[in-house]
Amino acid sequence: MISELFGRRRAKPNRGAIRGWLSTFVGVAATLFGLLLATFLIGRTIPIDPVVAIVGDRATPDVVARVRADLGLDRPLLEQFWIYLRHLAHGDLGTSVMTSRSVVEDVLHFFPATLELATTAIVIAVLIGVPLGVISASRQGSPLDNAVRIVSLAGQSTPVFVLGLLALLVFYVKFGIAPGIGQQDMGFQGAVPERTGALIIDAALDGQWDAFRDGLAHLVLPSLVLAYVSFSTITRMTRTFMLDALNGEFIVTARAKGLSASRVLWRHAFLNVAGRLVMVIVLAYAGLLEGAVLTETVFGWPGLGLYLTQSLMNADMNAVLGATLVIGGIYITLNQLADMAYRILDPRAKS
Structure with missing residues (x-):
């Protein structure tokens, strides 16, 4: 008894789990380093001179040479990369030429608007896409199932900027039932004090309900366009997972026990695919944060995507590289969170 007790205390940790976490850490570190290297090389090789x-293009050669030396751009490429990593370790992404502020300040200023747009879109996509995917799988081959598949395929086949332009043309230009581009009307510009950076939340916290309604009206159209893209993926994957689950032996057993169709569908089949579905939703959310660049450009939404586009047009390479690095880092992080959620929610997943 005592030997068993001490034996349990001396039990070594699960080596497979340790190897799994170590492998994940190494993979994330290597991916982040690759992202850093790629962004750096892009910034040094594209035909834009920072x-x-x-x-300005009228500066004298002496001024150009002095500024180039001050920025360290006259040094060997390897040394420039080391300086870049050293500054990054101190949270320094450089200064934006366009705004004359540090890129970190700009990211903190513009990212909440992107987060507001992407979060609204993923909530809409999940609330509509998951139930439709489940019902479509339960009625395989029905007119509803065929309609859902066609709508989902159209959403995955059409570029998001085309959807955005069509939405503006129909709902703003043709029918006039949606506001124009931007996050709010000119009359509300600067009226809402910035607390969280998300306009509708800040307006609600400040009790400015007119500004809240205006911000919500501007949020609807771009969020619906983004939601349609994610809705297509979530619906199709939900339907695929559910079809696989409904053909399982445990479903046959549940039906043989006399359980109701809705209980079999939601309690047994749906819960069985929840782990994989969460992974799909998290990755779709990461894709929204990454793909909001085109949507924000079309709708003039003042988020990180529009900031990235304007910085590129103004040859502001510090801002371009900083924003790209932030978006890539977020995508990698959410990817790992999705993998962790899948391992936790699905007991069949190996650690």
Whole structure:
């Protein structure tokens, strides 16, 4: 008894789990380093001179050379990369030429608007897409199932910027039932104090309900366009997972026990696919944060995507690389969270 007790105390941790977590850590670190290297090389190889963007194309050669030396762009590429990593370790992404502020400040200012848009879109996509996918699978081959498949396929086949332009053309230009581009009307510009960075939340916290309704009206159309893209993926994957589950032996057993159709569908089949579905939703959310660049550009939404586009047009490479790095880092992080959620929610997943 005592030997068993001490034997349990001396039991070594699960080596497979340790190897799994170590492998995950190494994979994330390698991916982040690859992202850093890729963004750095892109910034140094594209035919845009950041020095000219700073001093202008009429500056004298002496001024251009001095600024290039101050920025360290006259040094070997390997040394430039080391300086880049050293600054990044201190949270320094450089200064934006376009805004004359640090890129970190700009990211903190613009990212909440992107988060507001993407979060609204994923909530809409999940609330509509998951039930439709489940019902479509339960009625395989029915007119409803065929309609859901066609709508989902159209959403995955059409570029998001085309959807955005069509939505503006129909609902803003043709029928006039949606507001124009931007996050709010001109009359509300600067009226809402910035607390969280999300306009409708800040307006609600400040009790400015007119500004809240205006912000919500501007949020509807771009969020619906983004939601349609994610809705298509979530609906199709939900339907696929549910069809696989409904053909399982445990469903036959549940039906043989006399359980109701709704209980078999939601309690047994749906819960069986929840782990995989959460992974799909998290990855879809990461894709929204990444793909909001085109949507924000079309709708003039003042988020990180529009900031990235305008920075690229102004040859503001510090801002371009900083925003790209942030978006890539978020995508990698959410990818790992999705994997962890899948392992926790699905007992069949190996650690």
